Amino acid sequence: MSTLIPSDFRTLPTPEAFIPRAPPALAYSQSSQFQNWRFTQHQLDTLREGANQGARRRVAEAWSAANGKGKERARDDGEQGQNGAQSEDPSSSKATINLPFPTVSDELELIKFYLGKVPGLTRALTLPEFVGAAAMTYMKRFYLRNSCLEWHPKHIMLTCLFLATKTENVPMSLHTFASKVGGKSPTREAVDESARSIREHEFLVSQSLQFEFMVWGTGRALAGLLTDIQLLEPPLPPAKYHELTQAAQEPLALSRLTDAEFLFTPSQIALTCLRAAEAKVLSPEETKWGIGQLGSSLTKPYLSEKEKRARNAAEEGKRERDTLRKVDEDRLKSFLPSSSSSTPKIAEGVPQGNGEGSTPTPAPPHTEDNPALALSHTDGSLLAVLDRCAAMIQTEAGRKSAPGSTAAAERMEKVKAVDRDIKACKASSSSAEGSSEENGAGAHQTGKKRAAPEEEPKADDAGGKVESGEGEEPAQKRARTGGSG
Structure with missing residues (x-):
């Protein structure tokens, strides 16, 4: 909202200067x-x-x-006497x-x-x-x-x-x-x-x-991850990139048959699919599904680069906000009544310039202001989440049987019995x-x-x-x- 100045009723021309001090919230x-x-x-x-x-x-x-x-x-139709007296209570267990x-x-x-x-x-x-x-x-x-x-x-x-x-x-x-x-x-x-x-x-x-x-589907999150990894240096060869994209589709499809979306975020499921694809395409000697480790060739470098870019963007945003805030404060000074003292008071903790006419030295950025910037891949907590998600998808993959196999026939009989x-x-x-x-x-x-x-x-x-063959009872009756x- 613009600010009105009582002295001449002018409006500050830079509403961009009024930026919330709180960190932005994630849309998800x-x-x-x-x-x-x-x-x-x-x-x-x-x-x-x-x-x-x-x-x-x-x-x-x-x-x-x-x-x-x-x-x-x-009883109403004529069954009298003993038959009616010995009828069971419908609420009883018998x-x-x-x-x-x-x-x-x-x-x-x-x-x-x-x-x-x-x-x-x-x-x-x-x-x-x-x-x-x-x-x-x-x-x-x-x-x-x-x-x-x-x-x-x-x-x-x-x-x-x-x-x-x-x-x-x-x-x-x-x-x-x-x-x-x-x-x-x-x-x-x-x-x-x-x-x-x-x-x-x-x-x-x-x-x-x-x-x-x-x-908020996992498919869109996975597409975003696959786009992001193209920014890594050195870039992934196009053939490997397409192979990686195809390999990630299997765990993605299996995840939709599980409760993963109720337990994990779309980005966590997408990263699990990407890690599984990496273990299959880029590091076939690693454990299947990549459980127990972050892929050294793709997943771990991506997380490190992602966190670095996020911190740099946060620091740049903080510097821009500080600059706009200072411009706003300087404009407000011309409209504020002059102080009785010719020497303005210096606020405690405000950094001062090195000399007359010098620009104040900005304070170093505080990267710990927004804990959401940390991706938790260094302390192992993210790895534990990805392992749980991968284990759930791997369990569903173990249930998958080839058509015509004994396991598929048994599962079909179970479904028919239910x-x-x-x-x-x-x-x-x-x-x-x-x-x-x-x-x-x-x-x-x-x-x-x-x-x-x-x-x-x-x-x-x-x-x-x-x-809907003939002779069947209508499916939607x-x-x-x-x-x-």
Whole structure:
């Protein structure tokens, strides 16, 4: 804000002189992702366990309510006397069946199966990679507070991908999107059903995301790192640079299947991918993924150069601010009333000139004013963070199996078993909700809809198209209302 001088009401012509004395804040630290979507591993486990237990409780209560309503109707239809007297209390343990509830790990297995479909589906729709990355982030955030028991990952995956096309400014009409995900020759009914399901789930997903759609993706951070390393001396040969860029894509893709973005910053994940690529391309004799060391040929020199440039920029900025501040103070002196003493008082701690008419010697810059300039690569703390992130990505890489292998077949059978368990629970829940509506009940309902049972996942369904063959139950068919967890 400009400063008014009461003597002649003139305005200082240099508003640039009024620069905040506080150091600038990093943009990422002010984002919703940093403030609301960063957790510890214990917090992640607690959120998922709470969502799973809440869904179990609601499904069990729905079945118990249906069981009780069925017995009431049987008594009303003429079952009198002893049959009615010996009916079980629906809230008792005897009235509850052993539903095959999936565990948190079972749900994560199914979620990762559908997360793995997103890259292929993104390519099939000719969408940019960052759109698929945002959709995967939305899907992982959604299932922190919701359960697969109530919202099947297939519907949420398609909804998140459609939502990402809008939030990442690559818009596509809903009808076009539904037509493309319906397979090679989808029927009109299948397209309409897919569009209706996405429309119904879209607000639910947005609400679960707290309407915070901005995603600070690791892909952009990695692109920035790869641009920065071109400033190193001596420069990296172009062939090696392109090879390094390609090698960093594998750990980047694997990181999107993990919880890394909830535990680490995008720059830390990107640096982990760069270090892994360096260990593979530039230093093949080093440990795979570079765990336990900072690459001596690229990562460590880059961090040193980055910190040096940051400190130089901070010192230069401080000198510019001091210069502007002195100009501002000199201009203000001409408008201030003269002191009774002809000799102005010298402020304590202000450096003085060497002689008459000499320019005051500036104080040496204080590099410790902004602790954010230190990248912590000398004391080992950054190395520990990168090792934790690399170990998480390496674990996910160990789960990856070649198509047709025994491990891939076993994993597919596990996914199918989890899906069957969820369908069994949904069948009980859906029948319970239907009974409640027929009898005017439904105190537990919250106005939200659940998805109907899904077709069994297919191993070849990850190629980018969502199949909708004839004879299948509509993939997007919804049941009646229920809580969301």
